[in-house]
Amino acid sequence: MSEQTQETAPSDARRVVVAGAGMAGVQTAVALREQGFTGPVTLIGAEPHQPYDRPPLSKAVLLGKAEDSAFDVDFEDLDIELRLGCEVLGLRPADRVLDTEAGPVPYDVLVIATGAEPVRLPGAEGVPGVHLLRTLDDAARLRPLLAEKHDVVVVGAGWIGAEFATAAREAGCVVTVVEAAGLPLAQALPAEVAAPMARWYADAGVELRTHTRVRSVEPGAVLLDDGTRLPAGAVVVGIGARPATGWLTGSGIELGEQGEVVADHRLRTSAPSVYAVGDCASFPSLRYGGRLLVHHWDNALQGPRTVAANILGEAAGGEPAVYDPVPYFWSEQFGRFVQYAGHHADADRTVWRGDPADQAWTVCWLRDGRLVALLAVGRPRDLAQGRRLIEAGTPLDPDLAADPARPLKSAAR
Structure with a gap:
């Protein structure tokens, strides 16, 4: 932590335990420190390895171009206790105890970030x-x-x-x-x-x-x-993934149809002082009018900031932080960079920018004249501009949006 953070951060005796040491868990612990939390933070991971990022596994690590993809985080400097090679086994919310292979771990605030497991x-x-x-x-x-x-x-x-x-x-x-x-x-x-x-x-x-x-x-x-x-x-x-929440059976934590933890707009679960974030949790989206379960890297990066803000806000009585992102993910396949932003399930119009037989093209989904999602293949500028248009809820002229030679933002009405 910087000297400035140490000098200005409020004291907090609450113990925060984070179950899961993937992207969502690590970012939650880091965000707590960045936002000024000075109480004890424990990060528990089932794997023995130093916490690492997953996207490089199917690229650089797999091809031998990198040995690992460990996060560039100095946990000791941030005063984050790591307990690795320690699987979580159960939860007793009434006692505020997390059961693990190494024994019970008491908490004041728990963050569930156990991610997803492959089918x-x-x-x-x-x-x-x-x-x-x-x-x-x-x-x-x-x-x-x-x-x-x-x-x-x-x-x-x-x-x-x-x-x-x-x-x-x-x-x-x-x-x-x-x-x-x-x-x-x-x-x-x-x-x-x-x-x-x-x-x-x-x-x-x-x-x-x-x-x-x-x-x-x-x-x-x-x-x-x-x-x-x-x-x-x-x-x-590679036939899919499902939330890694089997260990919550019998805990009383509400789970959804796909086994995910049901979180609210602040990423709180049905149990007091228990949050859930990342691949293991669904959340209500006012933007899209439904509950979303997002198994992608960006969700595991963004959600922890909301969780950290709400943990600090519990003690300070501040305004709640609401989580309602524009989902985003990318994929590198067969020489193409594919990016997606938004949620297209309720779209009522599809607009193509470019010929899908070409190397680069974009497809846009609109609802009531507004961009709600887009898939960009080899057109990162479309994605960047489109994501901002989705966030702003800006109406688009579909005829202008269909011209791939024009910047997508120029189609805004």
């Missing part, structure tokens, strides 16, 4: 050669397989599947992607938007098999439902 392929658990890509250890196990240029089968053509296929092709592997839906990213994007992206696989030398399910996995091979047997030195499963 596993039924019947494939314990089969040699089947991998997930969620942790640093996962990337470490996969890296030598790519270096040896094994044949790779990727199950799932979502964001992680596409990113891993990109890295595997860069490493020189023969890659086949198996997808149960008819298009990649079928759960995330409308068919008309996902369809042009399907061509990227063939252009990169990746075989994409859609409308195809895995019947079984055996050492060295994947058997498909049509009887095809694919050789596989490695099988990587």
Whole structure:
């Protein structure tokens, strides 16, 4: 902490415990210090590694361009106690106790930031050669397989599947992607938007098999439902993720339909002095008129600032900080930089900027004449301008917005 922060920060005897040492947990602890909290802060992580960022796992770490992606945070200097290799097991809100492998941990304020866990392929658990890509250890196990240029089968053509296929092709592997839906990213994007992206696989030398399910996995091979047997030195499963909240069973914390912690507009849970942030929590969005569950890096970066502000505000009696972001994420796949901002589910008009057969294009979603979401492929300026337009709720002229030669902001009415 800086000398100025130490001199001006109010004293606070409350003990804040953060369960989860990923992006959301780390940023919560850091934000508390940045906003002037001087009480004890304990950060608990299930993995033994120094807390690290996840996006590089499917890129630089996987390809051996970096050994790890540890956060550049001096926890000792910030007086943040780290307890690593310590899994959380349960919660007793009435006693204000978090149960862990190492024993009970009392708290005055608890922040749940345990993130999400990958969905596993039924019947494939314990089969040699089947991998997930969620942790640093996962990337470490996969890296030598790519270096040896094994044949790779990727199950799932979502964001992680596409990113891993990109890295595997860069490493020189023969890659086949198996997808149960008819298009990649079928759960995330409308068919008309996902369809042009399907061509990227063939252009990169990746075989994409859609409308195809895995019947079984055996050492060295994947058997498909049509009887095809694919050789596989490695099988990587990327069929989604779900909130890592099983440990909250029986705690009384309200969970949603997808198992996520149900938080309010201040990211408070149903239990007193317990907050939830990041991939494990949903929150109500006034901007979009519904509850959002966002499994992306930016949400885990932004939400902690709201949590920290509200923890400090509890004692100071300040105005509540409301969390209502414009969701944002990005993906690097097949030589393209793909960015998305907003939430398009309730859009009533789609506007294209550019030809999706080209290397760079953008699709905009409008509702009642206002931009609510956009997907930009190789057009970062569109994304930056569009995000600001969404935040401001600015009406757009759809005809002007459709001209890719014009700055998107010039379409504002």
